[in-house]
Amino acid sequence: MTAYEKPNVAISEIEEVLRNHFGPGAAEITPLTGGNLSSVFSFVHQGKGYVVKFSDLEGAYRTESYVSDLLSGQGIAFPKSLALGKSGQLAYIIMERIEGxxxxxxxxxxxxxxxxxxxxxxxxxxxxxxxxxxxxxxxxxxxxxxxxxxxxxxxxxxxxxxxxxxxxxxxxxxxxxxxxxxxxxxxxxxxxxxxxxxxxxxxxxxxxxxxxxxxxxxxxxxxxxxxxxxxxxxxxxxxxxxxxxxxxxxxxxxxxxxxxxxxxxxxxxxxxxxxxxxxxxxxxxxxxxxxxxxxxxxxxxxxxxxxx
Known part of the structure; x- marks a missing residue:
């Protein structure tokens, strides 16, 4: 049994996902460390910071979107979910980026x-x-x-x-x-x-x-x-x-x-x-x-x- 490998995501694939949601202009796409099960990237669009996460695990992120609504709706500083989708075999979620x-x-x-x-x-x-x-x-x-x-x-x-x-x-x-x-x-x-x-x-x-x-x-x-x-x-x-x-x-x-x-x-x-x-x-x-x-x-x- 081998250690779990996070999915590799080509920069072109990330750019395509972001273009579909935001139109052109996503910049400073940067991989983030952390997260054992997701490949995570930060980016900027029109001066605002966001995060996009990719996973090959079944049903990934639908719950995270629910939790985001639950917690942010009750005044807890948890990133707001903006979009859910699939790119090939990968699920992704786009969220607001919390500074820090x-x-x-x-x-x-x-x-x-x-x-x-x-x-x-x-x-x-x-x-x-x-x-x-x-x-x-x-x-x-x-x-x-x-x-x-x-x-x-x-x-x-x-x-x-x-x-x-x-x-x-x-x-x-x-x-x-x-x-x-x-x-x-x-x-x-x-x-x-x-x-x-x-x-x-x-x-x-x-x-x-x-x-x-x-x-x-x-x-x-x-x-x-x-x-x-x-x-x-x-x-x-x-x-x-x-x-x-x-x-x-x-x-x-x-x-x-x-x-x-x-x-x-x-x-x-x-x-x-x-x-x-x-x-x-x-x-x-x-x-x-x-x-x-x-x-x-x-x-x-x-x-x-x-x-x-």
Missing amino acids: RNLADCTAEEQARQVPELIGILTQLAAVDVRATKGYGWIGPDGNGAYASWKDFVVAVNAEDQTGTFWENWHDLYRTSCLERDVFEEIYNRLLAYVPYNEPHRGFIHGDFHQWNLLSDGTRITGIIDGNCQYGDSLVDLAILDRHMPRNGIIQAYQDFQAKAGITIPHFKERLIGAYYFKGLDGLRFYAKMGWRDAYQGTRHFLLNLEA
């Missing part, structure tokens, strides 16, 4: 200073009104979750048969990568034990809330991008941010913020552990597939020692 650079490119001091704002954004995301939709797990193009319960989602994403998805034949990783079956199964069983704590809580989850998907001007967060969006316990996003910024006191800052705002969080510790297991398990599989051995070992150590 990846938070990951800021200094450690700059990142630390923006933690209170990150906590505020997490709180905003957790409060997104999702009552018009139903279901758990992956958000579909119609805005509903793909599963009837959180447990159904957890079981499905870790099942062996993932035909037609990014994880097709993932059990091969036990033979071809550093993924260890006994470790995976141990953490999966622990995850199932915590599902009852997470299951009653249905909110919006960004699913990739970390420095590479957060934009900053160095002093403030200018917006959130991308996402692996789903419905479930919004503490999943807190767990993701804490694992990516482990020296920034994220959990304590979050609890302090909620206490000050008068927000009570039932079963906080258990829900957070369930969230760590949920994201960590997927992380193990992803790091193994990508060949990122150090990230795999670090996540493995963290998860196995979580209840120690």
Whole structure:
């Protein structure tokens, strides 16, 4: 099983897509780093900045367009979706560009200073009104979750048969990568034990809330991008941010913020552990597939020692 390769997109193909939507005049077409599943380019048209993303994965971006409308409609700085389409075998989406650079490119001091704002954004995301939709797990193009319960989602994403998805034949990783079956199964069983704590809580989850998907001007967060969006316990996003910024006191800052705002969080510790297991398990599989051995070992150590 080889690491996933993002699609190669010829500059002429990009120019044609942009010409179809904007007419002539798109300039400064520049590849952007980041994004493991999309080929991403920025460009300028009539003085405004935009982004176009290409993917060969089935149904790519229809959900992102829905999420864009949902979040930007509720005052969250997420790029507005302008166009969806297909070019040959590739799906694409054109979005407004939010100014700023990846938070990951800021200094450690700059990142630390923006933690209170990150906590505020997490709180905003957790409060997104999702009552018009139903279901758990992956958000579909119609805005509903793909599963009837959180447990159904957890079981499905870790099942062996993932035909037609990014994880097709993932059990091969036990033979071809550093993924260890006994470790995976141990953490999966622990995850199932915590599902009852997470299951009653249905909110919006960004699913990739970390420095590479957060934009900053160095002093403030200018917006959130991308996402692996789903419905479930919004503490999943807190767990993701804490694992990516482990020296920034994220959990304590979050609890302090909620206490000050008068927000009570039932079963906080258990829900957070369930969230760590949920994201960590997927992380193990992803790091193994990508060949990122150090990230795999670090996540493995963290998860196995979580209840120690």
